[in-house]
Amino acid sequence: xxxxxxxxxxxxxxxxxxxxxxxxxxxxxxxxxxxxxxxxxxxxxxxxxxxxxxxxxxxxxxxxxxxxxxxxxxxxxxxxxxxxxxxxxxxxxxxxxxxxxxxxxxxxxxxxxxxxxxxxxxxxxxxxxxxxxxxxxxxxxxxxxxxxxxxxxxxxxxxxxxxxxxxxxxxxxxxxxxxxxxxxxxxxxxxxxxxxxxxxxxxxxxxxxxxxxxxxxxxxxxxxxxxxxxxxxxxxxxxxxxxxxxxxxxxxxxxxxxxxxxxxxxxxxxxxxxxxxxxxxxxxxxxxxxxxxxxxxxxxxxxxxxxxxxxxxxxxxxxxxxxxxxxxxxxxxxxxxxxxxxxxxxxxxxxxxxxxxxxxxxxxxxxxxx
Amino acid sequence: xxxxxxxxxxxxxxxxxxxxxxxxxxxxxxxxxxxxxxxxxxxxxxxxxxxxxxxxxxxxxxxxxxxxxxxxxxxxxxxxxxxxxxxxxxxxxxxxxxxxxxxxxxxxxxxxxxxxxxxxxxxxxxxxxxxxxxxxxxxxxxxxxxxxxxxxxxxxxxxxxxxxxxxxxxxxxxxxxxxxxxxxxxxxxxxxxxxxxxxxxxxxxxxxxxxxxxxxxxxxxxxxxxxxxxx
Numbered sequence: 001x002x003x004x005x006x007x008x009x010x011x012x013x014x015x016x017x018x019x020x021x022x023x024x025x026x027x028x029x030x031x032x033x034x035x036x037x038x039x040x041x042x043x044x045x046x047x048x049x050x051x052x053x054x055x056x057x058x059x060x061x062x063x064x065x066x067x068x069x070x071x072x073x074x075x076x077x078x079x080x081x082x083x084x085x086x087x088x089x090x091x092x093x094x095x096x097x098x099x100x101x102x103x104x105x106x107x108x109x110x111x112x113x114x115x116x117x118x119x120x121x122x123x124x125x126x127x128x129x130x131x132x133x134x135x136x137x138x139x140x141x142x143x144x145x146x147x148x149x150x151x152x153x154x155x156x157x158x159x160x161x162x163x164x165x166x167x168x169x170x171x172x173x174x175x176x177x178x179x180x181x182x183x184x185x186x187x188x189x190x191x192x193x194x195x196x197x198x199x200x201x202x203x204x205x206x207x208x209x210x211x212x213x214x215x216x217x218x219x220x221x222x223x224x225x226x227x228x229x230x231x232x233x234x235x236x237x238x239x240x241x242x243x244x245x246x247x248x249x250x251x252x253x254x255x256x257x258x259x260x261x262x263x264x265x266x267x268x269x270x271x272x273x274x275x276x277x278x279x280x281x282x283x284x285x286x287x288x289x290x291x292x293x294x295x296x297x298x299x300x301x302x303x304x305x306x307x308x309x310x311x312x313x314x315x316x317x318x319x320x321x322x323x324x325x326x327x328x329x330x331x332x333x334x335x336x337x338x339x340x341x342x343x344x345x346x347x348x349x350x351x352x353x354x355x356x357x358x359x360x361x362x363x364x365x366x367x368x369x370x
Numbered sequence: 371x372x373x374x375x376x377x378x379x380x381x382x383x384x385x386x387x388x389x390x391x392x393x394x395x396x397x398x399x400x401x402x403x404x405x406x407x408x409x410x411x412x413x414x415x416x417x418x419x420x421x422x423x424x425x426x427x428x429x430x431x432x433x434x435x436x437x438x439x440x441x442x443x444x445x446x447x448x449x450x451x452x453x454x455x456x457x458x459x460x461x462x463x464x465x466x467x468x469x470x471x472x473x474x475x476x477x478x479x480x481x482x483x484x485x486x487x488x489x490x491x492x493x494x495x496x497x498x499x500x501x502x503x504x505x506x507x508x509x510x511x512x513x514x515x516x517x518x519x520x521x522x523x524x525x526x527x528x529x530x531x532x533x534x535x536x537x538x539x540x541x542x543x544x545x546x547x548x549x550x551x552x553x554x555x556x557x558x559x560x561x562x563x564x565x566x567x568x569x570x571x572x573x574x575x576x577x578x579x580x581x582x583x584x585x586x587x588x589x590x591x592x593x594x595x596x597x598x599x600x601x
Binding site for chain 2: 042045046047072073074076077078079080082084086088089090091099100103146147149150
């Protein structure tokens with residue numbers, strides 16, 4: 001089971017250049033809204049025609065601009081779960097699924113197939129309901145059962161959880177995980193939510209304004225993002241533009257300090273990123289907090305506390321390095337500390353921020369160089 | 371009282387509504403999907419009969435299907451059929467005048483149709499025919515019914531173009547609207563009032579039907595049973 005996609009499609013305001021390969025896995029396409037995630041799915045499904053390129057699924061060429069191959073959506077065996085589920089409102093649950101079963105490989109035993117699908121996706125008892133009578137979660141189950149009825153070799157989920165409220169989300173995420181595990185073919189999971197991707201997908205491809213970055217294992221993306229876009233999508237909060245000084249040293253222009261980096265700083269590095277819970281704050285009154293090893297305190301610089309926010313399980317302190325302007329967005333540093341770790345910090349106080357060299361992530365601005 | 375005009379009006383309106391029902395839906399379907407430039411041009415041409423005075427439509431029709439027109443003379447020559455001044459001449463006139471009503475109403479419904487339903491049908495392997503008849507048409511039912519009823523009502527009331535191509539021959543081409551005109555010209559007010567009454571009744575029934583249909587289809591299918599489903 002495999003999927004290879006390399007396509008190009010130009011629009012008035014942006015160009016989509018997708019290239020990735022999936023091998024027997026659940027792969028995530030992670031990107032901010034409007035970056036071209038949905039268009040990519042539509043190109044693979046055959047709803048939108050790419051300008052040029054090649055799409056091969058399980059050895060079958062779905063689209064090849066050079067050879068003039070462009071299979072109709074009906075022939076592609078690609079299941080696409082739409083964000084709004086796209087159930088046919090004029091048909092009952094049974095009608096929705098039976099319509100697909102009788103068209104595709106249902107044969108005589110389609111009634112039994114329907115019953116087993118209804119059982120597998122927990123829609124028994126809803127057979128005679130219309131989509132308008134179902135909750136969001138029920139609609140999603142019906143939509144997935146309907147896709148499975150069409151016997152796809154590849155399934156694609158377009159932000160399947162974003163239309164649901166948070167309580168339902170958890171429950172449905174569990175069900176989705178089970179569906180994805182049980183599905184023999186590849187699955188593409190489109191989302192802008194890093195948590196979902198982290199929990200549900202093996203590998204991830206970050207999309208930045210139509211450009212696809214290198215496919216990486218999901219865990220690796222969160223541990224060491226290499227580009228600004230992937231760092232942003234992985235939830236990193238603090239950034240500064242940098243000038244490279246040496247292989248292991250940069251000048252953080254927005255923070256107005258020189259910092260040491262454990263990771264090598266290449267010539268193409270334009271930013272650094274630091275996750276909020278890797279920033280330690282030392283106030284003068286309370287000597288150490290967060291990071292105890294005093295001997296290694298490089299990358300220590302004075303800051304003014306802008307705001308202290310009590311979150312549910314942590315304390316968030318926004319600080320601004322003394323040498324920079326707190327009105328600029330990049331100049332603020334957000335530190336997430338264990339609750340109670342910094343009792344004495346108040347707005348206006350001068351504290352010291354410490355960042356371990358190994359916690360600094362050197363980032364490239366653009367990720368499409370392969 | 372001779373009820374021929376009522377019979378003739380209903381006959382003409384039914385046949386022309388039957389024709390515009392299919393041609394209107396087809397035109398709406400293809401034009402809703404057409405590229406922008408084609409869409410604009412075709413839309414203008416197809417909507418023209420709605421904004422032109424019916425007499426202009428009648429004039430063009432006479433010039434086409436009249437005994438000296440290209441189509442009319444050919445029909446007369448090959449089949450010996452006269453296309454004007456007969457009861458069915460009115461069908462040509464009413465079809466052309468009512469077509470835009472059907473076409474525009476249905477096109478609006480098609481354009482408002484959620485295209486993801488269409489796409490999901492395609493990716494699920496359903497044929498174009500199935501998607502059109504079983505998904506698109508049922509979900510655009512309201513617009514299609516409204517268009518049909520409006521077209522029928524307009525066909526019943528058509529006067530200008532009809533009068534020009536059929537004239538007024540009692541017992542042969544008379545319709546309700548031409549009868550009212552003729553009776554008024556003859557000063558036969560009492561009979562004219564009767565036909566006016568019939569006309570009012572029919573129009574009232576048509577509008578009642580439209581309103582009933584709208585109320586019925588305002589709710590999504592099965593919405594009335596939601597409470598039952600929730601428990």
